[in-house]
Amino acid sequence: MLGSNLKRVALLLGLACALVWPARSQAQGNYFVTYTHHMEEPGNLEFATKSVTGFPRAGNAFLGNAFEFEYGVKAWWSAELYLDSQTTANESSVFTGYRIENRFRPLLKEHWINPVLYAEFEDINGADKAILEVVGHDGVEDFLERTDRSEKKREVELKLILGSNVKGWNLAENFIMEKNLAGEPWEFGYALALSRPLSLAASPNPCKLCRENFTLGAELYGGLGDRYSFGLHDTSHYLAPTMAFHIPSGPTLSVSPAAGLNSHSHGFLLRFGIAYEIDQVVSRLRGKK
Amino acid sequence: MTRKLFWVLMAGLLLSATLLFAATVGDGAWKTRVPDKDRARENPYDSQTNAVAAGAKLFRQNCSSCHGSEATGTDKRPNLHSDRIRTSTPGELEWLLKNGSMRNGMPSWSRLPEQQRWQIVSYLKSLQ
Numbered sequence A: 001m002l003g004s005n006l007k008r009v010a011l012l013l014g015l016a017c018a019l020v021w022p023a024r025s026q027a028q029g030n031y032f033v034t035y036t037h038h039m040e041e042p043g044n045l046e047f048a049t050k051s052v053t054g055f056p057r058a059g060n061a062f063l064g065n066a067f068e069f070e071y072g073v074k075a076w077w078s079a080e081l082y083l084d085s086q087t088t089a090n091e092s093s094v095f096t097g098y099r100i101e102n103r104f105r106p107l108l109k110e111h112w113i114n115p116v117l118y119a120e121f122e123d124i125n126g127a128d129k130a131i132l133e134v135v136g137h138d139g140v141e142d143f144l145e146r147t148d149r150s151e152k153k154r155e156v157e158l159k160l161i162l163g164s165n166v167k168g169w170n171l172a173e174n175f176i177m178e179k180n181l182a183g184e185p186w187e188f189g190y191a192l193a194l195s196r197p198l199s200l201a202a203s204p205n206p207c208k209l210c211r212e213n214f215t216l217g218a219e220l221y222g223g224l225g226d227r228y229s230f231g232l233h234d235t236s237h238y239l240a241p242t243m244a245f246h247i248p249s250g251p252t253l254s255v256s257p258a259a260g261l262n263s264h265s266h267g268f269l270l271r272f273g274i275a276y277e278i279d280q281v282v283s284r285l286r287g288k289k
Numbered sequence B: 001m002t003r004k005l006f007w008v009l010m011a012g013l014l015l016s017a018t019l020l021f022a023a024t025v026g027d028g029a030w031k032t033r034v035p036d037k038d039r040a041r042e043n044p045y046d047s048q049t050n051a052v053a054a055g056a057k058l059f060r061q062n063c064s065s066c067h068g069s070e071a072t073g074t075d076k077r078p079n080l081h082s083d084r085i086r087t088s089t090p091g092e093l094e095w096l097l098k099n100g101s102m103r104n105g106m107p108s109w110s111r112l113p114e115q116q117r118w119q120i121v122s123y124l125k126s127l128q
Helices: A004-019 A283-285 B002-024 B048-064 B090-099 B113-124
Strands: A043-053 A061-072 A077-088 A093-104 A113-124 A152-166 A170-182 A188-199 A215-226 A235-246 A250-259 A269-277
Touching: A093 A152, A188 A235, A283 B048, B048 B113, B090 B113
Parallel strands: none
Antiparallel strands: A043 A061, A043 A269, A061 A077, A077 A093, A093 A113, A113 A152, A152 A170, A170 A188, A188 A215, A215 A235, A235 A250, A250 A269
């Protein structure tokens, strides 16, 4: 009940913002799991939904949602808040927790490889199905048991994000470490991605369906075990093509069908999302814009 | 032990952020940081008549929220009808777009393909 109310309030807030303020087309990256080295522009607020749905053979179909607010504190520092929820067929819809994350870009110029440091604290419950990353021995078997709202998971997650832009291609590599603060071992994971816009140069005329507004790419992500059993044994992995459509002066729509690469993975996951950015939100609130 | 490690990591991250914050003093000296080979680069879109129109479109989509729709600046963000931009070479402007001037709040626009950054440079040069 609380979860559905929170979700409703968040959606209404998002819609109100979208109606009141104009937005730009640029979203942060084209991926669902992998982070690039691109930061939110300072003063801008992006809100986005990241949803994932799956139809496990041995369980009920589900829809996991993460509602994301990202703010550019500085050109080298972005902060985010996620609100997670999920709906499972024949079960219920529940609010499953929140995540707070910060990303710092230590090198202030563009290099061949650009590192970003990522730190996240999450307070979610055992029913969370947002699958924003895959770590440790996460797999379809333990996923089917994600129904217990009373199980609290307070976790810290650290990532080393490496990103490059080469001849129009964006390449990103993430190394993930996650720890449940209840005394469980560190778990590890990875995410790799590449993408490219369909056209590298912009057309001179305003247009929505121009090739430059479409970006195609792919993600590969999975778990790497934990501190005591590092490696690929009993881990799940996914390969997912991605497509993003940046609507000029509007939202960015993204979709990514993911295929599980082994028997521990979900056979198929469909991710989709919408992102919308408000320029210079503090200046707008102060009436300077 | 685990809790201690967690707090040590958090303290390290906080310290890094504080040091970076302390380094963010505006110096307006980005031009001195441009390597010579970048400064000397020519705009490959110089001879293309559509480049200014494409650059103007990209400017409206990506830059006007800070620099204003006419590039005259807003709030604390600079007016681009300035001597600094007028006297900059195309190579210097493209370098600035690619790298940003993060100490001064200008983000890196490396997410835009190089071709689009040159189109924006064509537009900026047309303002002068």
